Amino acid sequence: MTTSIEDRWLRLEPIRIGWLGMEWQRFKREIQMAFDEGIERGLLDRRYEFLFEDNAGLPQGTAKGGIDAFNRLVDAGCLAVVGANYTDSAMALAEHANARKVPLISMCGTDAFHGEYCFRLGNGDVGGDPALMVNWLKREGHRRVAVVMPWSPISPEYVRFFHQECRRLGISVAAVESITNKTTTDELAEKFALLRDAKADALAWLGYGGLVVNGTVRAALEKIDWDPPRIMTTAFMQYIWGFEQLEGWVGIDQWCPENPRMHRFHERFVARYGEDPWMWPNAIPGLAYDMAATTVEALHRATVLTGQGVKEGIERIRFMPAVTGGPNTHIAGGPFDHQLFKGDWLHFGRVRDGKLEFAGLFEPTDDY
Incomplete structure (x- = not known):
């Protein structure tokens, strides 16, 4: 009896990919679309199976919880794990990724995440965010900036890069106030009042966005009736939890209407699922798709279907066009190059009248 191609396809064990973090449940359609398109385009010669672990560990949980979840995915046979997206x-x-020899592809932004099996498709960059923020300050004519610094494990990295760029472009730091994720509206209002009194031209938010999401930042600014020109790190993309909390802010963003691939992604998504991605337009659905599509391309290029083979597949990607970022954004790796986004993958956005607006690509100043 002959065996049909379909029967042989179904007899092959599926490729297993792990998804680490609670956010993937919300973007399941985007990542499935990338893999389904990979099959339709002949890039994958096996079925795929997704395994999900919601607990990525810190900062909401514990390091042990994230480590245990990662190990469960690897023990279940996942050839790559995508997630652990908080720095x-x-x-x-x-x-642990390096020890288990299974690629971990994260959207984190820190240089502290590195190693032979660590790859970044960043939802921001701890060095790049400050460089763009200071560039914006200079181009907008702001010469003295007041800084709010929410504490986190990457605060020193943010501060180092921000001061470095301010020194390079001639921007003075008028005042810095540190806060925590437990800072109340009244406490933050007092901090904002001190920064306002420092007579700065603009305000910079240099860190995570938890107090933005819960409304503390907007309430504190309104409490002291302060509406300065202001710019934020990629914490700005916490707009996925509500644009109204970011009214008046410029921030580092990754949704660009000048990128034709973003529009084509949206069209294909609507054709496949009959509705827009969640809270469209915003950057995160496209980023989720890019992370999945990169995994597909890595599997296609893998020397062998093992963790090491997929790692080598990622390192062999060159000039893969991206949905994320500006029109020149592309994805590429190398044996010693695991920061995969290239080109204008970070740019500027603004929330005005409760809506997300594109606020321009990076433009160099005359300091270079």
Whole structure:
């Protein structure tokens, strides 16, 4: 009896990919679309199976919780794990990805996440965010900036890069106020009042966005009736939890209407699922798709279907066009190059009248 191609396809064990973090449940359609398109385009010669672990560990949980979840995915046969997207969780998992020899692809932004099996498709960059923020300050004519610094494990990294760029472009730091994720509206209002009194031209938010999401930042600014020109790190993309909390802010973003691939992604998504991605337009659905599509391309290029083979597949990607970022954004790796986004993958956005607006690509100043 002959066996049909379909029967042989179904007899092959599926490729297993792990997804680490609670956010993937919300973007399941985007990642499935990338893999389904990979099959339709002939890039994958096996079925795929997704395994999900919601607990990525820090900062909401514990490092042990994230490590245990990662190990469960690897023990279940996953050839790659995508997630650990908060910088804290990625930092805790780096040594375990390297030890287990299974690629971990994260959207974290820190240089502290590195190693032979650690790859970044960043939802921001701890060095790049400050460089763009200071560039914006200079181009907008702001010469004295007041800084709010929410504490986190990457605060020193943010501060180092921000001061470096301010020194390079001639921007003075008028005042800095540190806060925590437990800072109340009244306490933050007092901090904002001190920064306002420093007579700065603009306000910079240099860190995570938890107090943005829960409304504390907007309430504190309104409490002291302060509406300065202001710019934020990629914490700005916490707009996925509500644009109204970011009214008036410029921030580092990754949704660009000048990128034709973003529009084509949206069209294909609507054709496949009959509705827009969640809270469209915003950057995160496209980023989720890019992370999955990169995994597909890595599997296609893998020397063998093992963790090491997939790692080598990622390192062989060159000039893969991206949905994320500006029109020149592309994805590429190398044996010693695991920061995969290239080109204008970070740019500027603004929330005005409760809506997300594109606020321009990076433009160099005359300091270079």
